[in-house]
Amino acid sequence: MFTPPSVLIVEDSYVLLEMLATLCEQEGIRVVEASSGEAALTLLRGRGADIDWLFTDIRLPGLIDGWSVAQAYRAIHPDRPVIYASTGATVERRTVPGSLFVRKPYQVHEIIGLARMMARALSPAPRRAAG
Template sequence: MDERPVILVIEDDYAIQGIVEEALTEGGFAADILSSGEEALTLFRGGLKNYKALVTDVALKGRLNGWEIAAKIRETDPGFPVIYVSGAHADEWASRGVPNSIMLAKPFAPAQLVTAVSQLLNSAPPTTT
């Protein structure tokens, strides 16, 4: 059985999906990568997997953006680790991002993503199951 921490990723650019998946896999994580926030919320709320963190693009196709998805997940799990990635909205992070999150501006190095996920997971309080 795979014991790697599973990261929920929302990114609608297929080229970036590949970069993110490769970086997380090489960093010791498993990744579920989706293109829409609505799909991601359905999976998260379904509880079939024990996601350890969210990596989300801010500007997404669909009704919800990354800010809204992170806020909805935090309604369920107030301390859930969130890493935002954005090429155009990084300056909005201070006012729109959730507490205890990290913003990565595109383009970012794959190692920056792995470091951000690891940093948030290592600083997160243990969750009760």
């Protein structure tokens, strides 16, 4: 039985969080939401093994930023890329190979493309007919 992929979206703007969640859900991705780094770390502690993707804003309110959330995620999934988002012009290179960077403000077509990529990456391969 196929389980749809899941993504933890960490975004402090409620409007952006809901937009990202809606676009991912429309592509068949289960969404877990967090509006702060602290909330994201709590979710990762309890459900981290079940989360296939991380989409995190780098600048978050509080003491825990997106880099720290990504580090905690990579402790669970060391080879899985992370999708980072920021308004900043320069981004530190703390990413793992294959990670992506999305600049805010988001372009809807960009997010739809990322959601489709996440859904395809973990979908079971189609079975070929024997013949």
